[in-house]
Amino acid sequence: EPEVTQTPSHQVTQMGQEVILRCVPISNHLYFYWYRQILGQKVEFLVSFYNNEISEKSEIFDDQFSVERPDGSNFTLKIRSTKLEDSAMYFCASSETTIYNEQFFGPGTRLTVL
Amino acid sequence: KNQVEQSPQSLIILEGKNCTLQCNYTVSPFSNLRWYKQDTGRGPVSLTIMTFSENTKSNGRYTATLDADTKQSSLHITASQLSDSASYICVVSVGQAGTALIFGKGTTLSVSS
Numbered sequence: 001e002p003e004v005t006q007t008p009s010h011q012v013t014q015m016g017q018e019v020i021l022r023c024v025p026i027s028n029h030l031y032f033y034w035y036r037q038i039l040g041q042k043v044e045f046l047v048s049f050y051n052n053e054i055s056e057k058s059e060i061f062d063d064q065f066s067v068e069r070p071d072g073s074n075f076t077l078k079i080r081s082t083k084l085e086d087s088a089m090y091f092c093a094s095s096e097t098t099i100y101n102e103q104f105f106g107p108g109t110r111l112t113v114l
Numbered sequence: 115k116n117q118v119e120q121s122p123q124s125l126i127i128l129e130g131k132n133c134t135l136q137c138n139y140t141v142s143p144f145s146n147l148r149w150y151k152q153d154t155g156r157g158p159v160s161l162t163i164m165t166f167s168e169n170t171k172s173n174g175r176y177t178a179t180l181d182a183d184t185k186q187s188s189l190h191i192t193a194s195q196l197s198d199s200a201s202y203i204c205v206v207s208v209g210q211a212g213t214a215l216i217f218g219k220g221t222t223l224s225v226s227s
Contacts, residue, residue, distance in 0.1 A: 004157075031213060042220065043158065043203070048213035056214045091157050103215070105157030 002026045004106035006092050012112045013082055021077045021109045023092030031055070032075045033093040033103060034067065043091065049075065082113045116141040118218035120204050126224045131194055135221045137187040137204030145207035149178050149189045152201045152220065161189070161202075194225045 005024045013019050025032050034046040048055040049067050066078045075094075079086055089110050093103040118139045127133050139147070146165045150158035162171040166182040175192045189202055201220040208214050 033213065033215075035215075043152075043215075043217040045214045045216065050213075058214065089155075093157070102160045102163060105159070108155075108157055 004092055004094055004104050006090075006106040006109050008109060009107070010110045010112070012114065015084055015113055016081050019079050019082055019111065021079075021090050021092075021111070023075045023077070023094075023106055024073050025075055025092070025094030026104055027073070029094035029096050029104075031095045031097065031101075031103075032067075032069070033095075034077045035091040035093065035105075036060070036088040037091065037108075038085075038088045046077070079111075082111075084113050087111055087113045116206070116208055116216045118204055118206050118216050120218040120221050122221060123219070124222040124224070126226060127194055129194060129196055129225050129227050132190065132192050133194060133223065135189045135191075135202050135204075135223070137189070137218060139185050139187070139204070139206045139216075139218075141206045141208045141216055143208060144182070147178075147180055147187050148205040148207065148215070149176070149187075150203045150205055152203055154200075158203060158205075191223075194223075196225050196227060199223060199225045 007022045032049045035043050037043045045058050047057040047061045064080050068076050089108045091108045092106045095101040095103045121136045148163045149161040152158040161176050162178040164171045164180045171178050177190045180187045201222050203220040204218040206216045
């Protein structure tokens with residue numbers, strides 16, 4: 001069964017450093033998403049992406065964040081200058097279409113900012 | 115402000131018993147409502163998706179209901195199994211494109227033998 005994969009599973013970085021989280025969505029899916037979940041809190045929407053541009057984004061997704069689909073398979077989330085409060089589990093998801101379609105989530109990348 | 119509230123926060127039941135989880139939402143514009151199951155340290159897995167015109171949706175032992183007038187939903191789990199122990203999250207899809215998901219905090223279900 002096809003699945004969303006994410007690398008690395010755990011990333012440790014120093015405050016102020018740039019990090020890139022990588023995701024490989026399901027191959028025939030057209031919509032891609034990033035979410036984050038701070039430990040013990042609810043999952044929060046960051047951004048949705050379609051046709052090489054951002055479809056929707058939340059207030060959390062400020063200028064420190066960017067997304068890119070550098071090739072036909074990868075979807076990345078970049079945090080330019082990490083802060084302590086960026087420590088969280090980051091989930092990538094993909095779906096065939098939008099509104100009524102199921103979003104399939106990857107296993108997540110745990111980001112720890114020291 | 116878009117909000118999704120769930121109750122109870124946690125629940126402990128015996129294996130084989132049924133349970134019902136509740137969700138209230140205040141979102142605009144509403145697109146659809148989803149229930150997800152999330153095991154600890156894993157990504158959420160979709161259980162059901164309902165539009166405002168659907169009242170009930172089943173997936174095996176999981177049955178979700180939706181009352182769009184009162185903005186309430188429930189998830190009923192029948193004949194619980196130990197593997198049902200997880201967090202159950204109510205999620206509402208909002209926005210023009212319907213891609214932004216608003217998550218509740220979840221109900222942590224523990225099924226014991």
